[in-house]
Amino acid sequence: MKHLIIKKLGPIQDVEIELKRINLLIGEQSSGKSTINKTACYCSWVEKEISIAQSPADFEKKGIFELRFSEFHKLNGFIVPETYIEYETDVMRFSFSKKEDAFHFEWKDRWAYIRSKTIYIPAERNIVAAIPNWFDVNLEKNNIRSFMSDWEEARNYYSNEPTQILDLGVKYAFDKNNRKDTVMISENKTLDFTNVSSGLQSLVPLWLLLKYVTEGIYKERQKDSVAREYQNKKLIDRIYSWVLKAGGTSYLLALKDFGIPRKIYNIKHYFANKEQAKEFERIAYHFINLHYSNIFLEEPEENLYPFTQRELIYQMVALLNGPRAHNLFITTHSPYILTSVNNLLFASAVGKSKKKESQKIISQKYWVNFEDVGAWFVKNGSVTSILDPKLKQIKAEKIDEVSRKLNREYDKLSDLEYEVD
Known part of the structure; x- marks a missing residue:
């Protein structure tokens, strides 16, 4: 159980959600999707830090919770006197009130914690391709720097041999000696990472990190500082x-x-x-030991063709359906992302009675249980669930409102064209 409450934070007015294994937020730009994602990510990290220290004392110091939150997720100006954040799991419950300028905490079951890896993958992930010498740049201690640190670990881990990027016929390789990133787009053609398409510049670091935090990081013990x-x-x-x-x-x-x-x-x-x-x-x-990963991802569809978006979601779910109970939190503008998840929900539902037939259409490794999904539409500072508990799917009318509006406009023009004078 993971319960999150946010009040008066940036564009967010009043939000209360129960986090599941797969969480989806869709809405217009600047609606507050990223603010919710960042808050959930930060609270997940705070839970880990308190559990490992077995004390909330560090966050109870005046201003510490707010300062670390604002600096890491670049939220300066978002916190106002009425800001309130509350986070509850089976392990603990804590809250932050700006009005009281206080961090309140209580244990629920302090030894029930299971250690996890929390990672935030920002929309700006193509920065690792756009700036070849990014590792020499003096960056602020925020989520971009954290992402680059995780990227450095991932590309070093996969440096022994080229890594396949989905089923696109493309492979990524990193030469540790020369610190050079390359992308093999065919058997006879290799390009510098900085020269590939914007889609690959966004997809390569995303896919490599997803594989690393769901598989690679658990295959060999990480060295502790x-x-x-x-x-x-x-x-x-x-x-x-x-x-x-x-x-x-x-x-x-x-x-x-x-x-x-x-x-x-x-x-x-x-x-x-x-x-x-x-x-x-x-x-x-x-x-x-690390046992699973909490992945907070911004706009997986960035610069990707719709079919590639579908492939990415399917393969991403396959990683989540592995032996570890990973969690995923996605913000998106893309109806194709929601439609892809819907197909996986439907496959799981149909597969309960017609397993063999369903597997021929969509492999079981991609199926998603309805109980494992949370999906919300963000608007006017609040969220509305877009799940249909009867159909056990995302509501069709909420997936692509723009297409419906365009279709209505087209139908009206069509009626006008054939209208008899």
Whole structure:
């Protein structure tokens, strides 16, 4: 359960939504879609930071919650005296009130947290192609810099061999020695990344990052910084102290290699019994290791042909349907994005009674359960659900209002043309 409330933040007046595994926001430009996305992203990160520190003290310092939020997501001027943000999960509940200039916090189940990777992929992602020497630029500490840091990790991870970009017959490659990005558009033609189409400049970093945060990052252990190692060591000590509260130290557990580096945490721990030791193992495993990713994505359709938008959504869902419970939050202007998701919802629904026949049309790896989706239309500072609980789809009339208006205009002109004088 993830519940988000936003009041009086930039263009947002009053929003309350229950976040699902796949979340979609559509609406006109400047309607507040990105503001909701950024707020959800920031709150997800705050939950992680408090859980790992096992204390909200840092965010309770005067002005810290607001300052970090405004700087990272470039929201200066968005926060007003009436601004209020509230976020609740199974682990904790916290809120920020600008009027009170206070951050309020309460634990719900502090040891239920499962560590995740939170990533924000901005609409400006083609900057990595547009500015060849971006890694030499002194950037502010905001979501663009964070995105570039994640991009650096991803392209280094996939540098050993060219990576296929969807099913477009295009491959991306990164030469670590020369720090050169190239795109193979055919067997005989390779272009510098800065010279490919705007669509590929937007799609390549998006697809590579999606693959990395849903697959690659979990295939090899990420090296922790010295600060993170120290933080994890303190976290292990806190978990041990909490589990040991029942008393007794007769049972010895030598830490097994369940994801915690022996060289850092190979300390003898004593417990009252095996059950207590297993509880320690379970909590430590959840807190120290990454288990899934929270992906916050702006405008996946950017510079893409409609058919490619469809392919991107299908392949994106296939990544989400892997062994880990990843979450996705999308803002979009594209009816093709919503229509693509609708087809996957419909395939899942039809597949419950006609599985084999449905799989011949749309493979099961792309299917989406209706219960896993949240979809809203953003207008006038608030949101309206565009899901039809009876049909278990996104409401057809909300997918492409512009096309319907154009069709009505065309029909009126057609009637006029054939009108009998």
